[in-house]
Amino acid sequence: MLLINCPYCGSRPEAEFANGGQAHIARPADPMSLTDDEWAAYLYMRDNIKGLHHERWRHANGCGRFFNASRDTTTDVIKRTYRMGERPEAEHQGAKP
Amino acid sequence: MTDTYRVRRGDSVENCNAVHFTFDGKSYQGLAGDTLASALIANGVHLVGRSFKYHRPRGFVSAGSEEPNALVGVGATQSRYTPNLLATQVEIYDGLVAESQNRWPSLETDAGFLNEYFSAFLPAGFYYKTFMWPRTAWKKLYEPVIRRMAGLGRAPAEPDADRYTQVFAHCDVLIVGAGPAGLAAALEASNSDATVILCDEQAEMGGSLLSDRSASIDGMQAAEWARAALDELRKRSNVKLMSRTTAFGWYPHNFVGLNERVTDHLSNPAANQPRERLWQVRAKEVVLAAGAIERPLVFTDNDRPGIMLANAARTYVNRYGVVPGKQVVVFTACDSAYRAALDLKAAGAKIQVIVDLRKSVSGHWVDKARAEGIKVRSGSIVRGTSGRLRVKSAQISNAQGGDAETVACDLILMSAGFTPSVHLFSQSRGKLSYSEELRAYVPGESVERERSVGACKGLFALEGVIESGARGGRDAATKAGFSPRGERSYTVSAQSVGADAFIGSVMTDHQAEKRAWVDFQNDVTAKDVRLATREGFRSIEHVKRYTTTGMATDQGKLSNMNALGVVSKQIDVAVPKVGLTTFRPPYTPTTFGSFAGQSRGDLFDPVRKTSIHSWAESQGAQFEDVGVWKRAWYFPQVGEDMHAAVARECKVTRESVGIFDASTLGKIEIVGKDAAEFMNRMYTNAWTKLEPGRLRYGVMLREDGFIMDDGVVGRMATDRFHVTTTTGGAARVLSMMEDYLQTEWPDLEVWLTSTTEQWSVIALQGPNARKVLEPLVEGIDLSADAMPHMSVREGRICGVPTRLFRVSFTGELGFEVNVPAGYGRAVWEAIFAAGKPYGITPYGTETMHVLRAEKGYIIVGQETDGTVTPDDAGLGWAVGKAKRDFVGKRSLSRPALVREDRKQLVGLLTTDPKVVLEEGAQIVLDPTHPIPVPMIGHVTSAYWSATLNRSIALALVRGGRSRMGEELSIPMPDGVIKAKVVDSILFDPKGERLNA
Amino acid sequence: MLSPAIMRSNALSPMQSSSTTAASTTTLSILPDAAKLVFRGKTEAIEAAGAHFGVKPSLEACRFAAVGGRSVHWLGPDEWLFQAVNEDPIEVFGGMSAALQAQACSLVDVSHRSDGIAVAGPTAALVLNHGCPLDLSLKAFPVGMCTRTVLGKASLLLSRSEEQVFHVDVWRSFAPYVWQFLDEARNLS
Structure with a gap:
């Protein structure tokens, strides 16, 4: 069970959290102006990263907040957690603005 | 029987306390503190099991949790029976009932032994090769035969009567293993304010120190020092000592699973004791002091009862005071077996000869053995043994071959050196590195916050082991943020046994390797492993699966390195290049009960009940599970089945009034x-x-x-x-x-x-709903003009606050009364009483389903399956087309979602009105079409409608709305059902009733 | 025809009698009913709410403040639970709503959503740790701390009111499960 540092509550066991998939994928401001391909990319295309991955978690059985975590998928080491709206520290190939 | 092989008082047993137990129905006597293994050996019993494949007679190989052979079933009753326990770990108590496994009719005469005579036909990969064809033979012939042969032990015939719990715990430093390294680590780490947990799988802590009669620490004999150290630790309030507790698994972020066996060693456990406790420990820092496991030598017929690891024999004699044999041949590749031989000799056993694989031998232990008059044969091997149920003799020759000398014996000790127990380190994703010197893998780079100390790190000299433990303990406490007080020094006096080791098979004659066992439990020989490489399996992961070596319940604790050695030599590739199989939890078999913990019976899952549940129960309602909610399904009256009850509930609700508990709605x-x-x-x-x-x-x-x-x-x-x-x-x-x-x-x-849980929701539906409610409500005008369909008012009902909805999921005039949940049952009862004059009926989810289906109202999850759009479901009217955006809007114009042949919701009326379709049934246009028949949809809901006096159904059908009136086919196992496509609203299409 | 005073029922009342009576040193008891309001909103609003309520809400995460029978628990950075033991929810809600009219916030009456259990005794933390994965040592979970967390398969609000007393606030349909779970744990520990 991972130990995840909630930016609001501190270090908590994984049982209190729900994973929310890849981070930094913003909903387009005007979806209707997108082509089908652009919309499909937003809906379905996700990275499958070996290494540092920025992902969303929600402290579902805690303060209820969504936040981001940079986790190494090969070791499960979580380098950093940060609040929604903040930028990841280390950019990598898969990170999207 | 009496324990004739008990030669003296062992440190771990209490001489005065005789304990009586049975094994395979026979009564024996042991001493308090004995394991089942030491007690049986004391009674001269070595034959304890049959091997899995060939049913070869097998005895004790080890004295610990690495034991491959001595699997026993323990328990006097079925509800407390556990198969596959290790006799080397089972502690005896008065009344213990144990039995051997994998034999029929008895251990001495076992019919499965015939496999042995066909062993030429059962090489590696036999199953893969043989049962490939003919395909038809698999179900009738091969599978039943294999099923009868397969499986270890027997499952208990009754449910487990014991209880199990799980506990989360936190500590600054967790130390795994209470041998010399672990004890030193604990002494140092706890000499600070750090909270320390020290766990050990054995009943008594001390590890190898308990079996050591030659070394001394701080002027005390080794075992004595261990006990003094434990006394000191016990006095420290920041230390928790956990014996009989196996650290079985490492999970991310220093989360370690410990399984504590609480009652297995007790005759009469207290009622409030769980059998086992699973501790889930989050440790800031971990010290791994898991020790090392002695490695067997691979030679022909090395599996007979009476052939065991040298240091296992040393443990039996030093800790338990029992000699496993009186005429001993020792076969070794390292010095530690000499030390064992000397301890056995001191206990009265005769050492016939020490056969040493090494060409030249020297040093303290060799000299000492020679000085005691023990014959040492270097550059030699044991190349065969005899004796069916117990070893009788050893054939000894030069390592390169030549004439063999036969030496009589009742015990052969073997040792190929030690394999560090890197299991937990590897589970923590630490990288292993191969040590050429030790012929073993040792911990390399760490990923988690842990360090290995002592023998599991590849250190075998006692002084170095203790020094490394002490350093590890201090380091762990420091890294956890504490400052250990003054360092202490340890004065160790012990002669080193060096680090010589051997892996692979000692046999030069490959033909003879047919019976040179690598994996005892799964019956894999050196020849099998070699065969696998010849057939092209070069990765150890493939060899493992092809031969099953290392795949038994011991997970290859004894066999993995020897299998690697055989493969490496055969394909002439260095050991690290051959690879290493993955270490997975649990370290030793762990009970299902422990993993289940309290999650069984009533506590398996929360059972959510509404505040009205108890009323429904008192009315004899039947319930159905909706997620973890219990919902009233129908309310049968005397003599009614479900069909009759639902028909009546529907009728009363449509004609007068029905009451329904909708509290579970989110x-x-x-x-x-x-x-x-x-x-x-x-x-x-x-x-x-x-x-x-x-x-x-x-x-x-x-x-x-x-x-x-x-x-x-x-x-x-x-x-x-x-x-x-x-x-x-x-x-x-x-x-x-x-x-x-x-x-x-x-x-x-x-x-x-x-x-969700603030409100109880009471749905009152039917033409008389308003009349029932009116007298109970305060401050709300219920008239059709003042409170039309789809409106909500706040006021009071029965004196408590309510949010009153006028809404209908039945198509009738209806209300949903929301009241604070604590008042739910009381308000429900008041409404029910007020409805009595109108013949009110409570109804359940089944009637709710029927009534809404008659109206064509969908249920998400029944009419929809995650691929249904609003338009598909006939809900296009609910989509705000003028809105610029909403979640999902952009997708509704994707090409696939606007196709005209999408499945659309329609009604289906069967040609024969008495036939009720099956939900999930597939719909086709032409049932005579050759297979595969194209399917154009499926039935989502189907019921008997008492109101319409016929069956009704809803279905998703390709282009359904343009097929009105069309006849479709629903092929079922006993014939094709015909049904006509109709509008999904089957009752009161104009909605006049709900606006009443 | 209005029924006279309907009594409020507690989801735990059937549990009390069914509990075991073994010699555990830790006790379980049902907490009295209370008016409970969930406040969500901006910081200015929470200060106004606290001022009206008479308890200054903690802005620090995972802490509660109490004055007499009234308390405010921090639930999240924009969420607090206001509790008034043995007070009428309608009155408390009405008063608060009026005071917060001009504020950017949400106030919702959840008085009947949950029931409360007190877990008290020298092994209270150990008993809770049978299903709660948090470090409940005094150092990590001091008196005055509160947080939503899990116990077995249920979610709940846990707070420590005294060194040996924890309060559990749990949604009513999960309350019997939590009670039974703790009852078994205290008798097996």
Whole structure:
């Protein structure tokens, strides 16, 4: 069970959290102006990263907040957690603005 | 029987306390403190099991948890029977009942032994090769035969009577293993304010020190020092000592699973003791002091009862005071076996000869053995043995071959050196490195916050072991943020046994390797491993699966390195290049009970009940599970089956009035000045113009355009909505709303609060619903003009506050009475009493389903399956086309979602009105079409409608709305059913009843 | 025809009698009914709410403040639970709503959503740790701390009111499960 540092509550066991998939994928401001391909990319295309991955978690059985975590998928080491709206520290190939 | 092989008092047994137990029905006597293995050996019993494949007679190889052979079933009753326990770990108590496994009719005469004579036909990969064809033989012939042969032990015939618990624990330093390294680590780490847990799988802590009669520490004999150290630790309030506790698994972020065996060693456990406790420990720092496991030598017929690891024999004689044999041949590749031989000799055994694989031998232990008159043969091997149920002799020759000398014996000790126990380190994803010197893998780079100390790190000299333990303990406490007080020094006096080791097979004659066992439990020989490499399996992972070596319950603790050695030599590739199989938890077999913990019976899952549940129960309602909710399904009266009860409930509700518990519906209060804007974005509907006091049916999509949830929404004030969701969707919907609010639209001034359990919801439906309610309600005008269909009012009912919805899921005049949950049952009973004059009936979910299906109302999850759009479901009217955006809107114009041949919701009426279709049944156009028949849809709901006096169904059918009147086919196992496509609203299509 | 005073029922009342009476040093008891309101909103609003309520809400995460029978628990950065033991929810809600009219916030009456259990005794933390994965040592979970967390398969609000007393606030349909779970744990520990 991972130990995840909630930016609001501190270090908590994984049982209190729900994973929310890849981070930094913003909903387009005007979806209707997108082509089908652009919309499909937003809906379905996700990275499958070996290494540092920025992902969303929600402290579902805690303060209820969504936040981001940079986790190494090969070791499960979580380098950093940060609040929604903040930028990841280390950019990598898969990170999207 | 008496224990004739007990030669003296062992340190771990209490001489005065005789303990009586039975093994295979025979009574024996042992001493308190004995394991089942030491007690049986004391009685001269070595034959304890049969091997898995060939049913070869087998005896004890080890004295610990690495034991491959001595698997026993323990338990006097079926409800407390456990198969596959290790006799080397089972502690005896008065009344213990144990039995051997994998034999029939008895251990001495076992029919399966015939496999042995066919062993030429059972080489590696035999099953893969043989049972490939003919295909038809698999089910009738091969599988039943294999099933009869397969499986270890027998499952208990009754449910487990014991209880198990799980506990989460936290500490600064967790130390795994209480041998010399672990004890030193604990002494150092706990000499600070750090909280320390020290666990050990054995009943008595001390590890190898307990079997050591030659070394001394701080002027004390080794075992004595261990006991003194434990006394000191016990006095420290920051230390928790846990014996009989196996650290079986490492999980991410220093989360370690410990299994504590609480009662298995007790004759009469207290009623409040769980059998086992699973500790889930989060440690800031971990010290691994797991020790090392002695490695067997691979030679012909090395598996006979009476052939065991040298240091196992040393443990039996030094700790338990029993000699495993009186005429001993020692076969070794290292010095530690000499030390064992000397201890056995001191206990009165005769050492016939020490056969040493090494060409030249020298040093303290060799000299000492020679000085004691023990014959040492270097550069030699044991190349065969004899004796069916117990070893009788050893054939000894030069390592390169030549004539063999036969030496009589009743015990052969073997040692190929030690394999560090790197299991937990490897589970923690630490990288292993291969040591050429030790012929073993040792811990390399760490990933987690842990360090290995002592023998599991590849250190075998006692002084170095203790020094490394002490250093590890200090390091762990320091890294956990503490300052260990003054270092202490340890004066160790011990002669080193060096680190010589051997891996692979000692046999030069490959033909003879047919019976040179690598894996005792799974019956894999050196020849099998060699065969696998010849057939092209070069990776150890493949060799493992092909031969099954290392795949038994011991997970190859004894066999993996020897298998690697055989492969490496055969394909002439260095050991690290051959690879290493993955170490997986659990380290030793762990009971299902322990993993289940308290999650069994009533506590398996929460059972959610509404506040009205107890009333329904008292009325004899039948319940159905909806998620973890219990919902009243139907209310049978005397003599009624479900069909009759539902027909009556439907009829009374349509003709007069019915009452239904809808409390499980999810509810969310959405409040803030941007509440309507938020609703506009989350739901397909338009909300801006909905006036306070009005209700609207809302549809929510996922971003991919498919229906996710639906429910009635009330606008309580301009800035306050009372949203309802499906029963199963409540948490999901709230989470999705929070997601959008927090991550996409944090600028909106709106907040969400779950009110699912705040409100009991009592649905009152039927033409007389208003008449029943009116006298109970205060401050609300219920008349059709004042309170039309789809409106909500606040007031009081029976004196308590209510949010009263006028809404219908039945097509009748209806109300849903929301009251604070604590009043739910009382208000329900009051309404029920008021309904008595109208013949009111309670109805359950089944009747609710029928009534709504007659009206063509969908149920999310029944008519929808995650691929249904609002238009597919006939809900196009609920989509606010003028809205610029809402969740899922963009997807609704994707090409695939606007195709005309999409499956659409329609009604189906069977040609024979008595036939009720099956939900899930596939619909085809032409049942005579050759297989595969194209399927154009499926039945989503089907019921008997008492109201319409015929069967009804809803279905999703390709282009369904353009097929009105068409006859379709539903092929079933006993014939094809014909049905006509009709509109999905089958009853009161104009909706006159609900506006009454 | 209005029924006279309907009594409020607690989801835990059937549990009390069914509990075991073994010699555990830790006790379980049902907490009295209370008016409970969930406040969500901006910081200015929470200050106004606290001022009206008479308890200054903690702005620090995972802490609660109490004055007499009234308390405010921090639930999240924009969420607090206001509790008034043995007070009428309608009155408390009405008063608060009026005071917060001009504020950017949400106030929702959840008085009947949950029931409360007190877990008290020298092994209270150990008993809770049978299903709660948090470090409940005094150092990590001091008196005055509160947080939503899990116990077995249920979610709940846990707070420590005294060194040996924890309060559990749990949604009513999960309350019997939590009670039974703790009851078994205290008798097996």
